[in-house]
Amino acid sequence: EPEVTQTPSHQVTQMGQEVILRCVPISNHLYFYWYRQILGQKVEFLVSFYNNEISEKSEIFDDQFSVERPDGSNFTLKIRSTKLEDSAMYFCASSLYVAGAGYEQYFGPGTRLTVT
Amino acid sequence: TQLLEQSPQFLSIQEGENLTVYCNSSSVFSSLQWYRQEPGEGPVLLVTVVTGGEVKKLKRLTFQFGDARKDSSLHITAAQPGDTGLYLCAGDPGTASKLTFGTGTRLQVTL
Numbered sequence: 001e002p003e004v005t006q007t008p009s010h011q012v013t014q015m016g017q018e019v020i021l022r023c024v025p026i027s028n029h030l031y032f033y034w035y036r037q038i039l040g041q042k043v044e045f046l047v048s049f050y051n052n053e054i055s056e057k058s059e060i061f062d063d064q065f066s067v068e069r070p071d072g073s074n075f076t077l078k079i080r081s082t083k084l085e086d087s088a089m090y091f092c093a094s095s096l097y098v099a100g101a102g103y104e105q106y107f108g109p110g111t112r113l114t115v116t
Numbered sequence: 117t118q119l120l121e122q123s124p125q126f127l128s129i130q131e132g133e134n135l136t137v138y139c140n141s142s143s144v145f146s147s148l149q150w151y152r153q154e155p156g157e158g159p160v161l162l163v164t165v166v167t168g169g170e171v172k173k174l175k176r177l178t179f180q181f182g183d184a185r186k187d188s189s190l191h192i193t194a195a196q197p198g199d200t201g202l203y204l205c206a207g208d209p210g211t212a213s214k215l216t217f218g219t220g221t222r223l224q225v226t227l
Contacts, residue, residue, distance in 0.1 A: 004158075031212045043159065043204065045214035056213040091158050095212065102147040102166055103212045107158035 002026040004108035006092050012114045013082055021077045021111045023092030031103060032075045033093040034067065036060070037110075043091065049075065082115045089113075118143040120207055120218035128224045129195055137190040137221045139205035146210025148188045150179055153202045153220075164208075195225045 005024045013019050025032050034046040047057040049067055066078045075094075079086055089110045095103040120141045129135055139148065147166040151159035163172050165181035165188060172179045176199075178191040188205055202222050206215040 033214070035215075042219060043206075043215075043217040045216070048213045050212060058214070089156075097212065100166060101164045102208055102210060104149060104161060104164050105206075105208075105215055106161060107151075110156075110158045112156070 002028075004092055004094055004106055006090075006108035006111050008111060009109065010112045010114070012116065015084060015115055016081050019079050019082055019113065021079075021090050021092075021113070023075045023077075023108055024073050025075055025092065025094030026096075026106055027073070029094035029096045029106075031055075031095045031105075032067075032069065033095070033105060034077045035091045035093065035107075036088040037091065038088045046077070046090075079113075082113075084115050087113055087115045118145075118207060118209075118216045120205055120216055122203075122205060122218040122221050124221060125219065126222050126224075128226065131196055131225055131227050132194050133225075135192050135195060135223070137192075137203055137223075138187070139189065139218050140187045141207060142186065143207065144185050145207035145216075146185075147208045148181055148185075149206045149208060149215065150188070150190055151204040151206060153204060155202075159204055159206075192223075195223075197225045197227060199223060200225050 007022045032049040037043045047061045048055045091110045092108040093105040095105045149164045150162045153159045168183045168185045170181045176193045205218040
């Protein structure tokens with residue numbers, strides 16, 4: 001069964017460093033997303049991406065964040081200068097419109113980002 | 117701001133018992149998705165309900181979407197230890213944009 005994959009599974013970085021989180025969405029999906037989940041809290045939306053551009057972003061997704069689909073398979077999230085409060089699980093998701101089911105989003109296993 | 121409240125927050129029951137988890141909002145959603153999440157892993161999609169009043173069954177799990185498409189419920193019959201996990205509802209506005217996640221219900225089923 002097709003699945004969303006993410007690398008790395010765990011990333012430790014120092015405050016102020018840049019990190020790139022990578023995702024390979026399900027191959028025939030057209031819509032891509034990043035969410036994050038701080039330990040013990042709700043899953044929070046960061047950004048959605050369609051047709052090579054951002055379609056919606058949350059207040060969390062400030063100028064330190066960027067997304068890119070550099071080729072036909074990868075979808076990346078870059079954090080330019082990490083802060084302690086960026087420590088969280090980051091989930092990539094992808095979806096495709098299906099009649100009768102809408103835009104079902106499938107999530108990857110996540111990348112645990114630890115900023116020290 | 118769309119909010120989804122789930123109740124109860126925590127539920128600890130014995131194997132064989134039935135339970136219902138509720139997901140409520142003041143907003144209308146195009147569809148509502150239910151996920152299950154294990155510690156340290158991503159949410160796994162269980163089902164999507166789309167039509168008001170719709171009922172979907174997945175083995176011992178029954179999902180219902182409210183008539184007004186503002187609320188949903190998940191009923192588990194004869195719970196098993198393998199049902200243990202965090203159950204999340206997520207509202208979809210129908211525009212291929214963000215899902216709004218509920219607060220979650222942590223279920224523990226003991227022998």
